[in-house]
Amino acid sequence: MAAPPSASKRADSLTRSERKDLTRASLLQAALALIGEGRSFTSLGIREIAREAGMVPNAFYRHFRNTDDLGLALVEEMGITLRRLLREARQVGVAPNAMVRRSVQVYYEYVQQNRLQFLFISSERSGGSRILRLAIRTEVSHFINEMAQDFRRLGIYPDMSTSSLQMVCGLIVTTMLAAAPEILDLPPEQALLEAEMKDNFVQQLQVVLLGAGCWKEKRVIQSTAATGL
Template structure:
């Protein structure tokens, strides 16, 4: 009879295999929830058994990864936040000239939204409705996003005369604009390059107006003083 080795004696390869299987199961559950939402369901209407069935698993498999559906939703919010912040930080710091940062960031954001349609349908839906836990999580992630952008602007030497509070306000307007445009990106008909280019240019101009306002805001503060 073959004996099972204690956990501490098992090889890294075996450990990696278990870890990979666990990640795949977790990803299968989150993807199942997103697929159900893609069919027109609201996230708050989804049940654990339904999500598990869509993923081809038993309900107990769900509880090995999440305590409830809100916890699964939090994992989705975290996935969007971490990945998008990394991509946009790279767009701002990847040797791009300051004048091209806006356009490069818009291109990166547009592509990410298109590649993660179901995730952004979820974010757009839960940002203004559904679970209070998820609304707060999205709001906290927006704050994190805003503060990180403000820090990057400082690092790049942009808007040096703005106070931290004012710079965070400007970055907050940028993030809010980005979130607002996501449904427009998702609703754009496929294979319409002219419409896509027009929408992208409009998005760029919106952000440029916000940043132009940042320079005027600096002058206004000085006039009040």
Template sequence: MTTRTPRSRAGAEDSALVTRSERKQRTRGALLDAALQLMSEGRSFTSLGLREITREAGVVPTSFYRHFRDMDELGLALVEESGLTLRRMLREARKQGRPDTDMVRRSVEVYKEYVEANRLQFFFISGERHGGSPVIRRAVRNEATHFINEMAEDIRQLNIAPRLSFASLQMICNLIVSTMMQAATDILDLPANQPQAHRELTDFLVKQLRVIFLGAMQWKEKPLV
């Protein structure tokens, strides 16, 4: 004979599971936000301590280990979460036009808006790109590599530079990604009440990327021997 769980009890158990899952996700988010908030005060990631992060997040220190093995894993989560959404948004922007029309400007606008909406994350990435934690530096470089490869693949599929090899496309995209990562600090330093300065920086970045694309169109690969 099969024993059935009463519907009211089953519903309560499901609700409890959802509540625990949501509570765990909220605590994880609070720990990430706490680290970002502390770094926004001019601190480096390597200077942060586990106890001050949990204190800032309003949780007990032991709860940290339910979400992260150590501080490096927390830093890796910050890098990954900062990159995933941006990569998706930029891929969508690249599908909306070609480099000689709308694609470059739209990509710059998407990137600028994302940096401005996620200031704390980009303060972290900009600081740790050349910071003290080798693990985080590698993670930032790996994230940049994902951007490079995805952009190169999109350019190839859009048939923008059909005579160039994928390796050459990767080199070109490396220049673009490096330019935009460097531009993050310029975006973060823009005064909020000066729209002209925002337009000028956007135009400047668009020109930089168009110069890279123009150079790419003139690039002649050496024939393989």
């Protein structure tokens, strides 16, 4: 049997576009690796990111204008992938309770498998660069809008106004974001704690959905008009 090609030969066989994508991915992973060492994203410099990726600083500028540009790529890539996975979990013909539990499982696994990305998001969502904070808010809006669209498609809360439906979906997304640090802090190989956390997560979302089902928009409007608030 012939010996497998060396790494250099495999690299030589890549197209220019593939090599460019590989270099870009290396820079993204280098930034995440530094974050994994306890660094804040805003403290990272271009030179050290390039050094961590094993390349010269000039290579950085072939892919990103600055560190904020790299951060935007991290936000976008995570958002696109997770939104796709959650939309796949919300399929037609699945009971709402089963859909909630499946969505929780998908989200839980994604957080566990992408620990560094969520450390980055958790840090930048409440501090750091204003550009990245706004980008994360935009991604959150995408999650909310796509969930609201799927609820309409699935006939969930068919009589609810668009603004109220988006409010409900916003509460769900906020609950999911709040659960990420707890998932990341869970000790490894703790099956019982993991099961309890997932059940609690599911119950939190079910409470939101149950409350949404009891929401009476007209009654709220009448009450507001009567009290003058």
